[in-house]
Amino acid sequence: MSRFRSLLLLGVLLAAAPAARAQQPGKLTISGYVRDQATGENLIGVAVMNPATGQGTATNNYGFYSLTLPAASDSLRLFVSYLGYEKGRFAVKAERNVSHDFRLRPLSAEIAGVEVVGAKEEKIAQSTRMGTINVPIAQIKTLPALFGETDVLKVLQLLPGVQSGGEGTSGLYVRGGSPDQNLILLDGTPVYNAAHLFGFFSVFNADALNNVELIKGGFPARYGGRLSSVLDISMKEGNMQEFHGEGAIGIVASKLTLEGPIKKDTASFIISARRTYIDLLARPLINLALANEGIPFDERPTVGYFFHDLNGKLNWKVSRRDRLYLSAYTGYDKFYGRYNDKNDDGTYYKENDGLGWGNLTAALRWNHVLNDRLFMNTHFTYSKYQFNVGIAQETKLLDNGQPRVEKFALRYLSNIRDLSLKADLDYVPNPDHYIRFGGQYILHSFRPGALQVKGEGAADIESGVQTLASEASLYAEDDYRLTDRLKVNAGLRLNSFLVDNKVYPSVEPRLAARFLLTEDWALKASYARTTQYIHLLTNSGIGLPTDLWVPATAKVKPQRAQQLSLGAARSLQHKGEEYELSLEAYYKPMQNLIEYREGASFLGTTDSKWQDKVTSGQGWAYGAEVFLQKKSGRTTGWIGYTLAWSNRKFAELNQGQLYPYKYDRRHDASLVIVHKFSSTFTLSGTWVYGTGNATTLSEGRFRLAPNEQYEEYGPRNSYRMRAYHRLDLDLSKTKKKKWGEVVNSFSLYNAYSRRNPYYMYLARDYDYQTGQNKSVYKQISLFPIIPSFSKSFKF
Template structure:
């Protein structure tokens, strides 16, 4: 551990002695600071623009709703204008001779749509920001996008963005700019979530009703983020209504959910609680039991998942605020059956379960008017279990009753404890400095196997498996600096260290992003980021199955590394008082020291550190261009996205060392999302997606040796393309006002024109007739998963 901290000491000294951070007396300036909140709920608002009209200088609220703006001391008074899409603008003016604090409470606006409330997101124009590859989707759009089986899903909406792909039909995995699922840092209230999928990948773990903000970063990563190569998905939960008790929920075909929030003490403390559960297992039980009974068996087979979110929010003082949040989610598949014949019987149990548990304690403290501190203590755990139990009773050769018992349990998990401190410092309106550090204690158990048995042929008791501990620490410094009226840069440096089994992996990661204004609405942008990832996901399928294993970098298996270069242009176009955001970005991302299973290897039998003998290391390249046009406000909202991309891999031990396309290399990917409000109570939304077919490996021929040994001759890895994928979804929602609140009835069509999209291919044998003629050719057959699927859901708010 001491080696790790000694390697970071130089970075700590740099941060401690940085002249940019040291506060200096500025009698010629005044600082106005405070929070911007929703007037109705007290919820902190993120990314709100706070501007001084007289000077043209401004800032934006941080992740916790705090702003700080330092201005030249006025001769008469300070005037501020606060604006946020979907809210009424707020103005404030006061004679100021010294620094002071002032909070704003914004009221929701109808945006001149005849009562149609369209709440949006950030007010800062896309051309003004230095950020690249960053998308913020308003939650009202996420909830309006058509859903599979009535379940509104955050990750499925993100799959409709350029540069983001799904793993397959209906799945919620994210493949960002040629990367794999483990290369996405998914944060829920600052805590990593290691498996974001339910129902074998068809739904995500995030309940949209409990969320406040969703931001996806695909490139140009700020220095404050680290540990992954491809993306950061930063999700913030609501903080709870501090003014009044309220709730919302929904009843769908396969699941129901409810969210409750309200004040514990008005304007001082609040809570929010959200729950969701499927009832597939309950609805299907009568049919399953009847089927088993027809086969002479008793038992049950089922599957369900649940989610629980909770958060407490306490304003301790004007300068201090505490948050306590937690999430737990679990999937369980089970099968139990019994056959009886007099005193003899055969009992069998099998189960597969997986889930996440996260918790976070956060303290916000305003150190000075210009310096904001956030300290975060988090816990995260992901685990899956495979269990099997068998018990048989039967007569032996002498007619005596004999009982055999066998039990198997396989477990894999990853567990993190983390302490993180971030500071936001705004010495002037031209500088926004962030710095801080984090320490993480990882615990990995790639596989733990327990086998027990007793009987005439079995007499064993085996336990295998242990933990691997690793420590990770980081320091960072970044500055969003306006050099001139046209040129603005975000420069930063991140210093990481990872210690495992006495092996230290340090890394120094420069980050740089810049924008140059051609006009007020046109900007050219460029970004560079170097990233290091110290954990790997061993996966056979690539679609986020629960049997994927998280493992650390070791002395034998090195950490993943990547660089990403991005260039582009951005513009905000105003047409009839409505803004359209346009961006065009190109990127190139070389990746090193990626790992894959060797041919024929899998998670089965993986224990202790023997997984290191099952993997091979190689390189990857991803490059392409993305076009994005988005409209966030008005009667009609939505976006158009298009991606032209390549993603390749090369492993010395795979495909004879030749370069091959990544499984989810997709040349063309297009999406169209339209949400139209006919009235305050009637909304129609639709999506259309198109993508080049997935790359798969197929056999080119089969031959047989002897009577039983059959071999298949495979072509190049991922050398065959499945058919192109395209689909249209529709949703019609009507809102009915009630005395106690409102009810929203939604009718959705998934795959509206019932396209038979390929899910996987299987080999169908050919055969000859009695005369030796070919009666059926040997060929590959396509399996399609979902035809047109109508669904109905009922949501309510009170």
């Protein structure tokens, strides 16, 4: 650790030395928070400017700002701007450091319009960041959704560089990476499985969320642990002014959110719940089908599925300098079956089957303003993901006329748990520097397979291996304006991973630069080295809960990657409306990726021999992205296009030859349009197109014996499915009420009923012309056109 401390100290000194030289007498610092006047919510990324000097800053992820300026002879003026809010102004005598909180008043929807992406006021051409997009929650709720269920992850799939795994799925495949390479954070806590119902819905209830930020490249040093992306989601903090609620009733689920002050301007709460009623809707249909089969009511099995989510948060303003937050999330999916067979002699057989999986997260956060230029956020978090499948049987028998009951239960489970302590500090010595530094410690617990057996007359059995691992990280970075045209973000991240007496250190330099050609045109470049110490074992690739998390070990090395990005960005206005254009190209080599060996499976294994069932290899992802968005006006939206390649090479797979990744997609395009006819009617539509996924298909079948049939497969992922394209539409009507508002939404998923491929297989069909069987490839498609209706409300 001495080496890490030395490197961290060196990084901090390198970042702080220019800042120290820049500090001179005759300066003062203005700092504070920027909040929503109506709710008290902290606003993220608000631009705070001094018009006299042109210098400025932006609020951090907790709404805090600090701006150090030359002391003027009379007074200093600050202007605060944020799209969708009235501008804020503040004047102070230039005598001493001062604290001031801005409370911005939201504009009406007719005046503000709807912003599509990039809620932060800082123009894209001014920032050093690349591949970073903020998605407003209001926009997410406007777009069409499957079964009327608003889905954060499906909206992100409409952005360039982000692909879906297939029809209906919520998984994210970012710049040629896999879903396990995405760091998904909810209030700073990792979420390991972000999908409900095998990926058809995400776990994020949009009504409980405040901000969504996706980072695809040019990762700042404060983020680490994954190779492909960071999805940073923050929950609402709860209204500190008055009690409010909102909810929705849809075809498959309903939800309700309540928030309000515990003590006005001091403490608040928010609680949000969602549950499906697929099981309740399907039960009458199942009973009808069983009745038609002649099965008595008391002998009919009960089968069903549901999922639920529950979010909660407490927010306490302890003092002007201190604030505490306690947030939690729990979500669970469950398939269940119950069977009951009774006999006239009093004997019976009962069976309960279950398949379930879910997340549990909790976070305690302390914000502390150390001084006018130094802000600290301390995080203590807990995260757990668990999958389990089980069967419980109970049988009543007559043994020589005497009743006897036998019980048997079997349960297979896997889980991953994290305990983490993290401290982040923001130091703003002057407008030319924004320095961040901090550290994190994570205790991982992996239990990828455990078998529990209980039975009458035998000892209980429990097998499985639990592996503990610790991960420590330190980082420092500085967003430094070298000249009026050149700005850089330079950082260094140091990691150490300890598992079974094996230590894996890593040094990760991070660099991003922006050069202004004009005030609205910029060239950008970034480089990031990343390390990932955990792997996801999967056979399906579609986010099944049976996918298992395992750590790097002495045999299985951590994943590593480097990403180089080059691009250009432009901000422009036309007829008073804002547009942004970004062009980016990237190259990302990856090492120590793992896959199952041919024919291997991990399900049911309860020991550490999984390491012998995997093989490691390399990957390469590269491509270019174009993103044009219209950010304001009655009509908003964007056009996105990605040209990409993603390949893999494993010595023990595909005869050691290079092959395309399963989700290698050459062309990917999206079109999103939202038009606000008035304050009452809004029409939105999305259209997506993508090259078909690569897959491995059987090229023929042959028999060695009457009951032994073998499949002959071609090269790995050598077959392309048909191209995927789909149009979704949504029309919503808002009605104002004395107590609030009601929004009725009608949507069409897959409006022209395209039969998109979900799965393909080789089948034998009879040819009536030749009188012989022939081999044909067949396609399975999931969703035709699906109309849906939902009613949402606010009060």
